[in-house]
Amino acid sequence: MTDLDSFREQTRAWLEENCPQSMRSPFRSDKDVCWGGRRWTFQSEDQRLWLERMADKGWTAPDWPTEYGGGGLSREEHKILLEEMARIQARPPLNSFGIWMIGPALLKFGSEALKQQHLPPIVRGEIRWCQGYSEPGAGSDLAGLQTRAEDKGDHFIVNGQKIWTSYADKSDWMFALVRTNPDVKKQEGISLVLFDMETPGVSTRPIKLISGQSPFCETFLDDVRVEKDQVVGEVDKGWSIAKYLLTHERSMIGNMGSTAAGQKTLPQHAAEALGLEHGKLADPMLRAEIADWAVEAQAYELTAERVRDQAKAGQGVGNTSAMLKYAGTELNKRRHELMIALYGSDAMIWEGEGWREQGLPQQWARSKGNSIEGGTSEIQLNIIAKNILGLG
Amino acid sequence: MTCLNAETHSMLDHSVDQFTESEYRFEQRQHIQLQHQGQAPKHWQHFADMGWLGIAFAEEQGGLGGDIADTLGLMRRFGRALVTEPYVVVVGLAGQLIAGGSNETLSETLLPGIICGERRVILAGNEADARGNPYCIGVLAEADDSGYRLSGEKTEVLFARGASELVVSTRSSGSWCSPEGIDLFVLPLDTPGVTVTEYPMMDGHRGANVSFDGVTVDASRRLTAAGAAGPLLARVQQGATLMLVAEALGIMETLLDKTLAYTRARKQFGVALAEFQVLQHRMADMYIELTNTENLFRQTVARVDTSQGDAGARISRLKARMGLAGRYIGQQAIQLHGGIGMTDELDIGHYFKRLTALDILMGGTEFHIKQIWQQSLAGPAAV
Numbered sequence: 001m002t003d004l005d006s007f008r009e010q011t012r013a014w015l016e017e018n019c020p021q022s023m024r025s026p027f028r029s030d031k032d033v034c035w036g037g038r039r040w041t042f043q044s045e046d047q048r049l050w051l052e053r054m055a056d057k058g059w060t061a062p063d064w065p066t067e068y069g070g071g072g073l074s075r076e077e078h079k080i081l082l083e084e085m086a087r088i089q090a091r092p093p094l095n096s097f098g099i100w101m102i103g104p105a106l107l108k109f110g111s112e113a114l115k116q117q118h119l120p121p122i123v124r125g126e127i128r129w130c131q132g133y134s135e136p137g138a139g140s141d142l143a144g145l146q147t148r149a150e151d152k153g154d155h156f157i158v159n160g161q162k163i164w165t166s167y168a169d170k171s172d173w174m175f176a177l178v179r180t181n182p183d184v185k186k187q188e189g190i191s192l193v194l195f196d197m198e199t200p201g202v203s204t205r206p207i208k209l210i211s212g213q214s215p216f217c218e219t220f221l222d223d224v225r226v227e228k229d230q231v232v233g234e235v236d237k238g239w240s241i242a243k244y245l246l247t248h249e250r251s252m253i254g255n256m257g258s259t260a261a262g263q264k265t266l267p268q269h270a271a272e273a274l275g276l277e278h279g280k281l282a283d284p285m286l287r288a289e290i291a292d293w294a295v296e297a298q299a300y301e302l303t304a305e306r307v308r309d310q311a312k313a314g315q316g317v318g319n320t321s322a323m324l325k326y327a328g329t330e331l332n333k334r335r336h337e338l339m340i341a342l343y344g345s346d347a348m349i350w351e352g353e354g355w356r357e358q359g360l361p362q363q364w365a366r367s368k369g370n371s372i373e374g375g376t377s378e379i380q381l382n383i384i385a386k387n388i389l390g391l392g
Numbered sequence: 393m394t395c396l397n398a399e400t401h402s403m404l405d406h407s408v409d410q411f412t413e414s415e416y417r418f419e420q421r422q423h424i425q426l427q428h429q430g431q432a433p434k435h436w437q438h439f440a441d442m443g444w445l446g447i448a449f450a451e452e453q454g455g456l457g458g459d460i461a462d463t464l465g466l467m468r469r470f471g472r473a474l475v476t477e478p479y480v481v482v483v484g485l486a487g488q489l490i491a492g493g494s495n496e497t498l499s500e501t502l503l504p505g506i507i508c509g510e511r512r513v514i515l516a517g518n519e520a521d522a523r524g525n526p527y528c529i530g531v532l533a534e535a536d537d538s539g540y541r542l543s544g545e546k547t548e549v550l551f552a553r554g555a556s557e558l559v560v561s562t563r564s565s566g567s568w569c570s571p572e573g574i575d576l577f578v579l580p581l582d583t584p585g586v587t588v589t590e591y592p593m594m595d596g597h598r599g600a601n602v603s604f605d606g607v608t609v610d611a612s613r614r615l616t617a618a619g620a621a622g623p624l625l626a627r628v629q630q631g632a633t634l635m636l637v638a639e640a641l642g643i644m645e646t647l648l649d650k651t652l653a654y655t656r657a658r659k660q661f662g663v664a665l666a667e668f669q670v671l672q673h674r675m676a677d678m679y680i681e682l683t684n685t686e687n688l689f690r691q692t693v694a695r696v697d698t699s700q701g702d703a704g705a706r707i708s709r710l711k712a713r714m715g716l717a718g719r720y721i722g723q724q725a726i727q728l729h730g731g732i733g734m735t736d737e738l739d740i741g742h743y744f745k746r747l748t749a750l751d752i753l754m755g756g757t758e759f760h761i762k763q764i765w766q767q768s769l770a771g772p773a774a775v
Binding site: 134138140164208211333348352368369378 | 518520521522523524547548589591592593594595599660661662668670671719723726727730731733734735736737741742744745748749752753756757758761762
């Protein structure tokens with residue numbers, strides 16, 4: 001037996017012994033997801049146990065180095081872990097912007113001290129992170145941000161406002177882009193800093209969307225003290241780190257078009273909503289539109305898979321993430337338009353007892369934001385044209 | 393064809409503009425939605441006082457002597473201001489069914505109250521899988537010694553709250569979507585056996601499931617000859633569809649105007665968004681969608697006689713066009729406003745949600761395109 005085979009065997013045995021039964025099913029709703037953090041209340045003892053056990057093994061961050069609490073797994077081993085988890089439908093023990101965003105940035109650009117300080121609590125799910133990037137006046141033009149960090153010797157004093165911060169009101173720490181130098185070209189005066197959300201001067205306000213409540217917040221920074229040792233990388237050199245992180249974020253949002261395990265596919269929804277006639281969907285127009293969509297979706301999935309494989313083989317993702325984000329979000333929006341069309345007048349019901357498809361118009365409304373957040377579709381097309389095709 | 397003269401139209405348009413400008417700014421509209429479930433009592437009285445509730449009723453009945461086409465200027469303005477009051481349901485649907493039926497006693501009893509604003513009658517016509525076909529009716533009316541017994545359920549019934557009576561479409565014979573065997577009854581909402589379960593809808597209006605369980609209703613409450621209400625129902629739905637399209641046009645032109653204004657004001661990368669060619673082209677496309685829909689609307693209104701029932705194909709074309717234009721214009725309005733277009737605080741998203749509801753109501757785009765196919769299969773003369 002090869003090393004990988006025995007790794008698989010051990011992993012399978014460990015999961016069988018340590019993954020609680022109630023954690024072996026897809027999330028039924030957002031409420032089931034574990035985000036961790038100082039203020040987290042576990043939904044159940046099982047949820048807590050699952051996180052604790054996976055974190056002990058470092059398997060909340062399987063490919064991070066073990067010296068920071070990660071699993072230290074190779075690419076192949078990581079793939080095996082995911083396969084074995086999927087086999088028993090084990091849900092991820094932790095959702096975390098720490099694991100997805102600031103962690104990778106710290107690993108690549110952070111000082112040893114910062115890595116030791118921040119990575120282990122991320123792995124254990126003890127600290128929850130949020131991202132402070134966009135501002136009311138800096139959306140697509142993120143580099144135009146104005147939140148100002150004034151140099152006071154051993155610390156900065158930060159003043160400004162961030163917007164679209166997911167879960168700022170529930171998070172423990174923020175990684176934020178601030179302007180440390182207003183006198184140079186805008187991209188050259190930006191730093192990436194870290195601070196505790198409980199620091200005096202930090203306040204948040206939730207933003208309600210057309211789809212209802214959302215995790216987004218406004219964050220107000222009034223004379224917030226940020227220690228100099230909490231700068232990631234060098235002062236004024238934060239923009240390149242920001243771009244690296246944005247690529248990650250893009251990939252996350254782009255993957256939303258895929259059907260998660262256990263979810264009904266669009267054709268399955270259609271069969272239930274419309275019924276079948278002679279084995280075909282009863283409505284010829286919607287049948288054609290769904291077939292169209294399914295072809296697009298399948299082609300997209302194949303591209304996404306190939307890009308993932310390339311990333312794993314160390315070939316870098318870079319600008320192809322723009323393509324995935326653009327195509328994935330347009331697909332997702334179209335999927336929701338079709339869902340609305342499938343359910344006729346029932347699709348207008350916002351809330352109702354016994355209604356067969358809860359949340360349909362909310363999800364439809366929310367999907368309109370997909371082509372705006374994480375870089376608008378227009379920006380993604382610019383990136384493709386400029387960086388892949390070499391135009392302009 | 394409209395019946396009222398140009399001067400009357402001008403006065404009507406002006407009075408509606410005055411109303412929306414002073415009573416229906418966005419913050420006021422939101423307040424009415426939150427505090428009054430979209431129906432402010434003083435506004436309905438104002439509509440009655442101004443004669444708006446009587447536009448499409450005969451003078452003998454106390455109306456202004458116009459028809460549905462004469463309400464379209466008002467509907468457009470209601471669209472611009474996102475007015476939430478139940479004008480289409482009460483005047484364009486229930487009211488027209490009562491006025492257009494052959495039960496004179498019932499219309500003499502009910503219409504004056506409707507026109508003076510005291511009586512709100514709504515329509516319970518829609519059913520879960522009907523998808524806009526008014527003939528697809530599963531609520532049964534079984535004749536017995538004392539009249540009829542009604543059983544079944546209507547869905548997405550609008551504005552049940554504050555309504556005194558409802559008109560319900562029922563089936564006494566024929567298969568599910570047959571145009572024959574249909575009856576319309578008017579009965580009080582508090583009739584024993586009628587249960588109303590309300591819920592919020594995507595555009596902020598309130599809908600309801602209305603179930604009928606052993607409800608008895610007298611034959612004198614029937615609007616037409618027995619089993620013969622199909623043509624009246626189809627005709628009235630056609631007219632009400634025109635009203636919805638007028639409202640949608642008001643929304644679409646407002647969305648375009650607001651998008652133009654926003655992209656001129658909002659700066660990124662040192663320039664106004666309106667300077668970017670891609671976005672200019674997008675707004676040009678929005679303009680084309682709006683203009684094509686507008687022109688089809690005018691042609692349809694000029695050619696259709698809402699007192700006849702033969703406008704099905706024309707109305708379907710218009711409704712399908714409206715649905716397609718609405719999806720594009722609504723979508724682009726949100727996209728070009730960026731993040732703030734997604735917020736509940738801004739009006740754009742509320743316009744978009746109402747526009748989407750208008751697409752779904754009375755049959756969505758896909759339904760109407762299928763109607764057009766079926767008509768065109770019957771030969772070019774039929775279109």
